[in-house]
Amino acid sequence: MSETTPASGAAEAATEPFRYSAALAAEIESRWQDIWEKEGTFNAPNPAGDLADPAAGDVTAKPHSFIMDMFPYPSGAGLHVGHPLGYIATDVFARYQRMTGHNVLHTLGYDAFGLPAEQYAVQTGTHPRVSTDANIANMRQQLRRLGLGHDPRRSISTIDPEYYRWTQWIFLQIFNSWYDAAAGKARPIAELIAQFESGERATPDGRAWAELSGAERDELLGEYRLAYAKEVPVNWCPGLGTVLANEEVTADGRSERGNFPVFKSNLRQWMMRITAYSDRLIADLDLLDWPEAIKLQQRNWIGRSEGARVDFAVGDAEKITVFTTRPDTLFGATYMVLAPEHGLVDSIVPAAWPEGVPAEWTGGAATPAEAVAGYRAAAAAKSDVERQVEAKVKTGVFTGAYAVNPVSGASVPVFIADYVLMGYGTGAIMAVPAHDHRDFAFARAFALPMRCVVEPTDGRGEDPAAWDDAFDTYDSVIVNSSRGEGSSDGSAVDGLTLDGLSVVDAKARVTAWLAERGIGEGTVNYRLRDWLFSRQRYWGEPFPIVYDEDGVMHALPESMLPVEVPEVDDYSPHTYDPYDSASSPKTPLSRNEDWVNVELDLGDGVRKYRRETNTMPNWAGSCWYELRYIDPSNGSRVVDPANERYWLGPTENKPAGGADLYVGGAEHAVLHLLYARFWHKVLHDLGHVSSVEPFHKLFNQGMITADVYRDERGFPVPAAEVEERDGKYFWEGEPVKREAGKMGKSLKNAIAPDAIxxxxxxxxxxxxxxxxxxLDVSRPWDTRAVVGSYRFLQRLWRNIVSEATGELVVTDEQPDEATLRALHKAIDGIRGDMAGLRFNTAVAKAIELNNHLVKRGSTPRAVAEQLVLMVAPLAPHIAEELWRRLGHGDSLAHADYPVADPAYVVDEAVTCVVQIKGKVKARLEVAPTISDAELEALALADPAVVAAIGDAPVRKVIARAPKLVNIVTG
RNA sequence: GCCCCGAUAGCCCAAUUGGCAGUAGGCAAUGGUCUCAAACACCAUACAGUGUGGGUUCGAAUCCCACUCGGGGCACCA
Structure with a gap:
């Protein structure tokens, strides 16, 4: 039987034994991958250290190009075709750069600590180290098959103790620093201690430094260190069993990973003082070549707002300080609100309600103290999710106290309400209901007075009682805002007039007035909070910190690094019922008592210590990996300064320095990219790196989407098994609905690169x-369309190699003029597209040239060689193979990319269109160098044009040489 | 609710700074060549007037305004 029905593949092989088939491609590809690996084709020499290559000469004389992909997690699920999109793009660009004379550093490491790796390990019941190593090996294998030209010597992994010793080392650098606001940079903490010791800087209570106990010094220095441990309100996620950074919590109060509820809880945790860098993180965005959308997201996340602090007196002794961005509306402040947990609440609450308090202000309580306690209890019991849901309804309660508006002198009631947040500004606001939507809603709910102080420009009138909502435009003038003997320049004693001023001018006037009297000042606030840096996990970097028997904190010396992740019996996290807000975190590392309790000599003899049992978040390892790519095996320094300067240092084209190209998804806009910039700046301040920023050019690649098919219940069904009939879709005979979605396992539509x-x-x-x-837009995967790219490679192969004999079929003839023009136009266009990361149009131009050769019937060797070189970055295996068959002994990885001859880039003649009133009436073949005047004369003389104009007078002629003439007739 | 980004043939996409919408490219479609037949391959053909409505201009896919739809970010941040 088998003799009579040969397999189709065998039949094909018999007729066309040298056709570019999948089998031939597989043979070529694995052979070249082996050659590249064996010869170290993509190894990039360093200027100094063990990766320097004396044979490479002076590498600093060569332009560098440091190309990076965002650090991947080694997922246990394996890759789908969406994952390598960015890796292929950077590889194409890197290969192009290599062929244009650059020393190219391109590699890929693994971000292998953290929740995903740990959850996968817990699920599969294997140790995270074992499963993570296996996942890395699997991913390396999958990526190797794609022919990515990485320098394998630099492929670091964050879980390697030789890597994370430097993560811990950087932590110690940050821990041992403080931000000197006067100098505008971080400085070693020792210099601050010296200031305290010498008395140059006073301690808060005035005692001498020497008189403070160890714990007191700890606490004081904790107020300055860039990394500090403190009891703060944090995001506690019982479902994950860990605390989370603000950036890891979604807007509706759930964990970004796992979608569990998150609760506010006061816990002692490690923090990073990223807020010290708020201004620099905003300002230096201007130096970067990043997408505007990402810059905007970072600016919004940091949330800088300029305004003023203003004091409101309460009674004789107390004052409430508020932050406002609209001090110009101060005359319209008719009440105040404190956050429920504000520290001043207890001291201003009177014993009894003042007379005449409306019933709805008291919450039904007998005394102000009772009302406050009741409201606080209710607010605390709410989860963030509930707060979000109820946000539209304003709640609050009167404290019984009144404050004095410093400009109008009015007595204003003080409320507590949960629409004011303790964490922003001063945790207290002046409420201007006429000009703020939130205050307006609250004032309506509690029947509070309103005063219009910004003239409405929409005809609504100046009586807020008649309004539906606040009027909050900046583009108007101030009214009803005068006190005392207000003169127009505001100089009269105690007098102040803002009337008639623009919002901007009024802000300046009132801020100056307040400052003169010492009851306010201009100030800046940020939305950004300090970064919560500790997690209650097993699979993360341990902190290089111990506590002595008095509880005093000690940083371990460099010589004791790395602090390795200890073996424990149970590495799973302590998780709880996701809704158990009363639970509290427990660290897995605390299970190993032998590891926790140590005896060390930290300079004053061997003593007993307890280790810190929190671990670092998975962002830690990815905050600085660009530095280690540069000098992966340096045992004595985080990175050799000579190597850092060469690869990352500032140059004319990148004023802040940083990697030349960084490609990854937009989802890291404020997490990784903000943290990494922060660490880099600290290291810069401390003199460890010359660059100010880690990533100069950022490019966000789009997502590859895929059709998702859902059954009637809305569950995804396996996309590969769906059938199409008459434009409708069926799975196992049942109709299913098609929609676009992310590619992935959960939507059952993943396609593996290996399969393609x-x-x-x-x-x-x-x-x-x-x-x-x-590259930057998302697009749907279409397996059926892949064959188009395959056909192109087959045609390319066939233009150079005989499918029947395997012999070269290129000719030694001189290419004709038309072919030369096609070639040089392609070179010119493809070079531009490659440099601009426009690979889709580069491919199109290569196909166009190849199609020209197909039509021509034969391929001159000179054209074949240039075409092969041009295609090499995109399809490197087939290009290497053809290059070798064309008689070249060396890999083309470092060959020179073709250069266009300008003489052939322009056409000999171009078609000029002649329009009459915008309608095309004639075409002229003209030289590309023709002048406007010549062209105009030629056009007006053309018989078709003359006929079209007829008797109509020519009003105007617009000539745009060499492509267009437009004649406007009257 | 506020802020960004996008919309071109059946589909994915081109269009050098306002200048002939596709001899940019690909998929699918239709017809043909090859084949006993099919697959592969090859050759050829057709297909939109640029989401909608206004405006600026001699001329708009491109610039401006409004709207619709889709994607993303923020969301009581004073």
Whole structure:
């Protein structure tokens, strides 16, 4: 039987034994991957250290190009075709850069600590180290098949103790620093201690430094250190069993990973003083070549707002300080609100309600103290989720106290309400209901007075009682805002007039007035909070911190690094019922008593210590990996300064320094990218790196989406098994609905790169992914369309190699003029596209040239060689193979990229269109160098044009040489 | 609610700074060549007037305004 029905593949092989088939592609690809690996083709020499290459000469004379992909987690699920999109793009660019004379550093490491790795390990019941190592090996294998030109010597992993010793070392640098606001930079903490010791800087209570106990010094220095442990309100997530950073909590109060509820809880945790860098993190964005959308997100996240602090007196002794961005509306402040947990509440609450208090202000309580306690209890019991849901309804309660508006002198009631947050500004506001939507809603709910102080420009009138909502435009003038003997320049004693001033001018006037009297000042506030840096996990970097028997904190010396992740019996996290807000975190590392309790000599003899049992968040390892790529095996320094300067140092084109290209998804806009910039700046301040920023050019690649098919219940069904009939879709006979979605396991529509490589080869996959569309937009995967890229490679192969004999079929003839023009136009265009990361159009131009050769019927060797070199970054395996068959002994990885001859880039003649009133009436073949005047004369003389104009007078002629003439007739 | 980004053939996408919308490219479609037949491959053909409505201009996919739809970010931040 088998003799009569040969497999189709065998039949094909018999007729076309040297056709570029999947089998041939597989053979070529694995052979070249082995050669690249063996010869170290993509190893990038360093200027100094053990990766310097004396044979490479002076590398600093060569332009550098440091190209990075965002650090991947080694997922246990394996890759789908969406994952390598960015890796292929950076590889294409890196190969192009290599062929244009750059020393290219491109590698890929693994971010292997953290929740995903740990959860996978817990699920599969294997130790995280074992499963993570296996996942890394699997991912390396999958990526190797794609032919990525990485320097394997630099492929670091965050879980390697030789890597995380430097993560811990950087932590110690940050811990041992403080931010000197006067100098505008971080300085070693020792210099601050010296100031306290000498008395140059006073301690808070005036005692001498020597008189403070160890714990007191700890506490004082904790107010300055850039990394500090403190009891603060944090995001506690019982479902994950850990605390989370603000950036890891979604707007509706759930964990970004796992979608568990998050509760506010007061816990002692490690924090990073990223807020000290708020201004620099905003200002230096201007130096970066990043997408505007990402810069905007960072600016919004940091949330700088300029305004003023204003004191309101309460009774004789107390005062409430508020932050406002609208001091110009101070005359309109008719009540105040404190956050429920504000520290001043207890001291201003009177014993009894003042006379005439409306019933709805008291919450039904007999005394102010009772009302406050009741409201606080109710607010504390609410989860963030509930607060969000109820946000539209304003709640609060009167404290019984009145404050004095410092400009109008009015007595204003003081409330507590949960719409004022303790964590922002001063935790207290002046409420201007006429000009703030939130205050307006609250005032309506509690029947509070309103005063219009900004003239409405929409005709609503100046009586807020008639309004539906606040009027909050900046673009108007101030009214009803005068006190005392207000003169127009505001100089009269105690007099103040804002009337008639613009908002901007009024802000300046009132701020100056307040400052003169010492009851206010201009100030800046930020939305950004300090970064919560500790987690209650097993699979993370331990802190290099111990506590002595008095509870005093000690940083371990460098010589004791790394502090290795200890073995424990149970590495799973302590998780709780997701809604158990009363639970509290427990650290897995505390289970190993032998590890926790140690005897160390930290300079004053061997003593007993307890280790810190929190671990660092998974962001820690990715905050500085660009530095280690540069000098991966340096045992004595985090990175050799000579190497850092060469690869990252500031240059004319990148004023802040940083990697030349960083490609990754937009989802890291405020997490990783903000943290990494912060660490880099600290290291810069302390003199460890010359660059100010880690990543100069950022590029966000789009997502590869895929069709998702859902059954009637809305559950995804396996996309591969769906059938299409008459534009409708069926799975197992049942109708299903199609929609666009992310590619992934959970939506049952993942396609593995290996499957595509099996069917067509890796070069086809690379080419297809690059030609799907612009790199920065998301687009749907279409398996049926992959064959188009495959056909192109087959045609390219056939233009150079005989499918029947495997012999070269290129000719030694001189290329004709038309072919030369096609070639040089392609070179010119593709070079521009490569440099601009427009790989989709680069592919199109290569196909166009190849199609020209197909039509021509034969391929001159000179054209074949240039075409192969041009295609090499996109489809490197087939290009290397053709290059070798064309008679070249060396890899083309470092060959020179073709350069266009300008003489052939322009056409000999171009078609000029002649329009009459915008309608095309004639075409002229003209030289590209023709002048406007010549062209105009030529056009007006053209018989078709003359006929079209007829008797109509020519009013105007617009000539745009060499492509267009437009004649306007009257 | 506020702020960003986008919309071009059946589909994915081009269009050098306002200048012929596709001899940019690909998929799918239709017809043909090859084949006993099919697959592969090859050759050829057709297909939109740029989301909607205004405006600026000699001329708009491109610039401006409004709206619709889709994607993303923020969300009681004073």
């Amino acid at each position: 490589a099996d069917e067509y080869g890796a070069d086809t996959l690379r080419l297809y992914e690059m030609s799907m569309g612009p």
